[in-house]
Amino acid sequence: MSSRILLIAAFAVLAALPLIFGTFWINMVINALIFSLAVFSINLLTGFTGLLSFGQAGFVGIGAYTLGVLTKQGTPPLFAGLYGVLLAMLCGFLLGLPAARLKGHYLAIGTLGFGILIYQLLTNSVDITRGPMGLIGIPTGVIDKQTWYLVMLAVCLTLLAALAYIDRYSALGVILKMVRHDEIAAQASGINVFAVKLIAFTVSAGFAGLSGALFAAYARFLTPDLFNEQESFRYMMMAVVGGIGSPLGGFVASLVLTIIPEGLRALGEDNYRLLVYGTMVLFVLWFLPAGIGGLIERQRR
Amino acid sequence: MFGQILINGLVLSGGYALVAVGLTLTFGVMRMVNFAEGQSVMIGAFIAYTTVPYFGYVGAIAAAMAVNAVLGVILERTAFRPFRGVELNGLIASMGMSIVLVNVAELVWGTTPRPFETIYNETSVNFGTVGISVQRLICVAASAAILLGLWWLVQYTSLGRKFRAVSEDHETASAMGIDVNQVSRLALVIGSMMAASAGALSGPVNMIAPDMGRTEMLNAFAAIILGGFGNVNGTILGALLIGMIQSIGAVYISNAYSSSISFGLLVLTLVFFPRGLVPERVDENV
Amino acid sequence: MKSHLAAIAGALLLAAPSIAFAQAGSKGSVKVGVLLPLTGNTAWAGKTNRIAAAIAAEEVNAQDLAGGYKIELVVGDSQCEPRAAHDQAERLISQEKVQLLIGEWCSSASVAVAQVANDEKVPLLINISTADQIAGDSGPYAFQSSMQNRYSQEREAALLQKDFKFESVAIIVENNDFGLTFRKNMVALMQKAGKKVVLDVTQDRNDTNWYATITRIPASKPDLVIVSISAVQAANFVKQYAEAGITTPLFSDYPPPPRIFERQVGAQAGKIGLVRAAFFVKSDTNTPAQKEFVAKLEGRVQKELNEAHDVTYWDVATYDAVRLVADAIKRGGPQAAGYLKAMAVTKIDLVLGHYEFDEQRGSRPEGLNFVFIRTKPDGSIEVVE
Numbered sequence: 001m002s003s004r005i006l007l008i009a010a011f012a013v014l015a016a017l018p019l020i021f022g023t024f025w026i027n028m029v030i031n032a033l034i035f036s037l038a039v040f041s042i043n044l045l046t047g048f049t050g051l052l053s054f055g056q057a058g059f060v061g062i063g064a065y066t067l068g069v070l071t072k073q074g075t076p077p078l079f080a081g082l083y084g085v086l087l088a089m090l091c092g093f094l095l096g097l098p099a100a101r102l103k104g105h106y107l108a109i110g111t112l113g114f115g116i117l118i119y120q121l122l123t124n125s126v127d128i129t130r131g132p133m134g135l136i137g138i139p140t141g142v143i144d145k146q147t148w149y150l151v152m153l154a155v156c157l158t159l160l161a162a163l164a165y166i167d168r169y170s171a172l173g174v175i176l177k178m179v180r181h182d183e184i185a186a187q188a189s190g191i192n193v194f195a196v197k198l199i200a201f202t203v204s205a206g207f208a209g210l211s212g213a214l215f216a217a218y219a220r221f222l223t224p225d226l227f228n229e230q231e232s233f234r235y236m237m238m239a240v241v242g243g244i245g246s247p248l249g250g251f252v253a254s255l256v257l258t259i260i261p262e263g264l265r266a267l268g269e270d271n272y273r274l275l276v277y278g279t280m281v282l283f284v285l286w287f288l289p290a291g292i293g294g295l296i297e298r299q300r301r
Numbered sequence: 302m303f304g305q306i307l308i309n310g311l312v313l314s315g316g317y318a319l320v321a322v323g324l325t326l327t328f329g330v331m332r333m334v335n336f337a338e339g340q341s342v343m344i345g346a347f348i349a350y351t352t353v354p355y356f357g358y359v360g361a362i363a364a365a366m367a368v369n370a371v372l373g374v375i376l377e378r379t380a381f382r383p384f385r386g387v388e389l390n391g392l393i394a395s396m397g398m399s400i401v402l403v404n405v406a407e408l409v410w411g412t413t414p415r416p417f418e419t420i421y422n423e424t425s426v427n428f429g430t431v432g433i434s435v436q437r438l439i440c441v442a443a444s445a446a447i448l449l450g451l452w453w454l455v456q457y458t459s460l461g462r463k464f465r466a467v468s469e470d471h472e473t474a475s476a477m478g479i480d481v482n483q484v485s486r487l488a489l490v491i492g493s494m495m496a497a498s499a500g501a502l503s504g505p506v507n508m509i510a511p512d513m514g515r516t517e518m519l520n521a522f523a524a525i526i527l528g529g530f531g532n533v534n535g536t537i538l539g540a541l542l543i544g545m546i547q548s549i550g551a552v553y554i555s556n557a558y559s560s561s562i563s564f565g566l567l568v569l570t571l572v573f574f575p576r577g578l579v580p581e582r583v584d585e586n587v
Numbered sequence: 588m589k590s591h592l593a594a595i596a597g598a599l600l601l602a603a604p605s606i607a608f609a610q611a612g613s614k615g616s617v618k619v620g621v622l623l624p625l626t627g628n629t630a631w632a633g634k635t636n637r638i639a640a641a642i643a644a645e646e647v648n649a650q651d652l653a654g655g656y657k658i659e660l661v662v663g664d665s666q667c668e669p670r671a672a673h674d675q676a677e678r679l680i681s682q683e684k685v686q687l688l689i690g691e692w693c694s695s696a697s698v699a700v701a702q703v704a705n706d707e708k709v710p711l712l713i714n715i716s717t718a719d720q721i722a723g724d725s726g727p728y729a730f731q732s733s734m735q736n737r738y739s740q741e742r743e744a745a746l747l748q749k750d751f752k753f754e755s756v757a758i759i760v761e762n763n764d765f766g767l768t769f770r771k772n773m774v775a776l777m778q779k780a781g782k783k784v785v786l787d788v789t790q791d792r793n794d795t796n797w798y799a800t801i802t803r804i805p806a807s808k809p810d811l812v813i814v815s816i817s818a819v820q821a822a823n824f825v826k827q828y829a830e831a832g833i834t835t836p837l838f839s840d841y842p843p844p845p846r847i848f849e850r851q852v853g854a855q856a857g858k859i860g861l862v863r864a865a866f867f868v869k870s871d872t873n874t875p876a877q878k879e880f881v882a883k884l885e886g887r888v889q890k891e892l893n894e895a896h897d898v899t900y901w902d903v904a905t906y907d908a909v910r911l912v913a914d915a916i917k918r919g920g921p922q923a924a925g926y927l928k929a930m931a932v933t934k935i936d937l938v939l940g941h942y943e944f945d946e947q948r949g950s951r952p953e954g955l956n957f958v959f960i961r962t963k964p965d966g967s968i969e970v971v972e
Binding site: 046052098099101102103105106108109110112113114116117120121124229233236237240241244271272274275277278279281282285286289 | 328334336379380383384387389390392393394396397398399400401403404405407408519522523525526530557558560561564565567568571572575576
């Protein structure tokens with residue numbers, strides 16, 4: 001109980017931050033929060049259900065470009081965002097159909113391939129997406145950063161709560177975890193493992209698509225390079241550093257891994273900064289095998 | 302035209318195979334994919350580039366392999382051994398290492414792409430209407446030789462038997478007295494040395510820069526899917542297939558989608574063959 | 588009493604000239620943000636650009652070229668990447684409180700910065716990106732001093748027809764914004780000029796293997812091959828072109844920097860007699876202003892970065908940009924409204940040539956330097972046009 005109060009207090013503090021920090025840091029945090037949605041998608045897919053995906057950036061890209069292209073054609077942003085999420089979910093479903101039969105490393109590389117295909121599609125469909133020329137001036141209106149910040153906090157809080165509910169209190173959570181631990185036993189107990197995996201792929205793609213749509217609405221510019229395989233790796237890194245099964249850890253990790261490199265600019269506009277970043281990831285992995293989420297869990301006891 | 306496509310395909314395949322074989326060895330023995338493999342190629346290329354003035358080209362290749370052997374040991378200790386059992390973390394750790402390696406390289410050599418010139422670059426052999434530099438031909442020949450050597454090692458030597466034993470079941474292998482850690486280390490050492498040779502051989506074909514190695518690695522992944530994780534022979538064939546298809550596709554289909562060709566193939570393969578074209582010999586834990 | 592007054596009056600009179608000379612900086616300083624790639628794979632260019640900007644700022648302040656204001660440069664590392672550029676622009680505006688911006692290098696990064704500039708209402712001068720219409724499309728706060736792609740391509744088409752005899756042409760590009768717009772514009776220009784396009788290839792920009800594409804050239808028998816491939820890839824292409832023994836004349840659009848490029852593939856480029864377009868090349872035909880700048884910059888780079896450097900177009904463009912900013916401040920003040928109005932009516936001669944802006948806030952190409960250069964077999968450069 002007290003941990004929940006702590007959590008709410010933490011969010012209240014976070015909500016008050018814009019009053020202290022300038023627009024630059026708010027911008028950073030908003031970016032981190034948008035990332036965290038993609039990380040949540042990995043928590044759901046990999047952490048809960050045990051399915052690897054190195055192509056989440058593809059879904060993020062689908063959500064982002066759908067919003068971008070449709071709003072430029074006049075669709076109201078909210079609908080465009082909804083369509084983005086739905087399209088991403090559809091693609092997640094389509095990916096899930098073959099992917100649900102793949103195991104471990106095959107799944108990892110298969111999803112990587114899928115992500116790269118989406119990236120190439122986005123780059124080469126110049127007539128729709130303007131490809132490398134980029135999509136500028138997405139008309140979602142200039143909303144001030146403080147509002148965006150609070151909106152993002154609310155979205156993250158909601159999704160964290162939803163994931164926590166799934167994780168701890170719902171039958172779905174139990175089913176997902178059974179599938180992760182031992183597929184054969186799950187199948188034997190009457191669970192349609194294939195359907196469960198499909199659902200996981202679809203919903204997690206939806207989360208990722210939402211991340212993309214929000215990014216497009218916030219930054220109002222898009223280029224395909226924002227959704228290449230390096231980005232997929234970045235989401236994975238954040239998820240693992242946060243603890244793969246812990247959305248809360250993923251949330252913290254997104255903040256930490258976005259803000260710290262920025263703070264490290266003090267080391268100079270240099271390769272040293274990125275070197276420290278890479279080493280940080282390694283250190284967390286060596287000394288905190290359950291990630292930041294594991295640390296939080298331990299404090300809880 | 303056909304001859305040119307063939308040679309081009311072989312050059313590509315050679316490069317991919319050297320990288321893919323390293324990945325497959327590491328995977329077989331450690332059950333983890335090495336995301337820093339692309340950087341091993343890059344480091345190999347740069348070491349060779351830096352040492353050519355002192356040791357000549359062949360010596361430079363040897364030097365690159367030596368340095369990469371050390372790199373392999375480091376990788377095994379930092380990114381793989383600590384994560385046995387938690388393979389996803391190992392994978393991410395190798396990602397972290399790759400960031401470290403790229404930035405170290407940028408600090409040491411700067412980001413400007415450099416030409417890795419060897420005497421073989423300057424002579425070309427005529428192949429129909431288009432010439433091929435001798436360097437490319439050396440690439441093909443040397444890759445084939447090295448791969449042959451590796452194949453022989455895995456098939457016929459005791460080390461090779463140990464690799465295969467650990468790949469199949471590392472607990473049993475350990476119970477039978479095989480030092481799993483040493484085998485793992487050697488797998489990574491050999492894998493990194495292969496990557497070094499890939500870098501040193503193909504470096505002169507193009508410019509070298511610290512951000513190189515990524516496409517080779519991605520294509521190597523495709524090769525492993527086709528050929529089977531942990532299966533050295535299959536991987537070599539998979540690389541051959543990918544290289545040839547890319548070469549043909551570039552001429553007859555489209556260049557803008559060149560990565561799509563290999564990955565489209567990969568995804569298609571997995572759709573119809575979820576266990577890869579050559580299923581692993583390791584069985585599920587039923 | 589009177590003598591005291593007289594003394595004071597006298598002192599004031601004597602001091603008057605020095606008070607007048609002390610005008611520089613008397614109106615305060617203006618913070619100007621400069622976004623450059625200082626890390627990442629274009630850092631080799633960004634590092635010297637920064638020095639060029641510093642030189643310009645020092646001159647502006649020493650010679651009071653900004654109408655009494657001092658220019659203070661604040662640099663941000665945008666890594667040629669849109670997300671980083673976006674974040675750095677935000678940082679410079681909200682934390683460092685810059686009033687004006689200059690940047691960026693890569694078009695996608697410039698697009699992002701132009702977005703921020705228009706949202707935050709901070710005037711931006713795009714000094715290097717040449718993508719068409721960035722300023723025009725993004726909003727009233729952005730100006731573009733670099734020559735846009737379609738203008739350089741028009742000039743290229745004209746010069747090509749003048750300098751080369753050809754009826755059929757092969758067009759090879761990589762799929763980035765340069766390549767794609769080059770292809771679109773060139774196909775149209777060539778067809779308008781009655782030339783036949785016998786080969787039209789777009790290659791993935793991460794694909795370093797040009798061999799397959801080169802194989803198709805002799806098969807389609809063009810009289811001239813024109814390419815738009817940038818930097819490293821251009822070097823890869825030229826190398827492989829030379830090795831393949833193709834004798835068809837080759838023209839390259841995007842100017843990989845003279846001399847840096849020569850150091851990478853000079854021998855091969857010379858072997859095939861590569862001709863390419865460049866905005867600026869150090870040579871004997873430089874104007875005095877250009878020669879002066881070259882000497883200044885190379886000396887500084889030698890001192891600060893301890894390396895020999897050949898001045899690139901980007902150095903010049905950055906220097907000119909700072910001078911343009913100063914000039915606009917002088918005529919319109921540093922506040923956005925006056926500054927933008929002043930910038931719009933700019934008429935000034937700087938190192939690269941004569942600068943004026945059109946109604947879309949892009950620079951007029953007529954006054955700006957543009958040359959064709961050919962690499963000779965010994966690796967040196969000669970200016971062809």
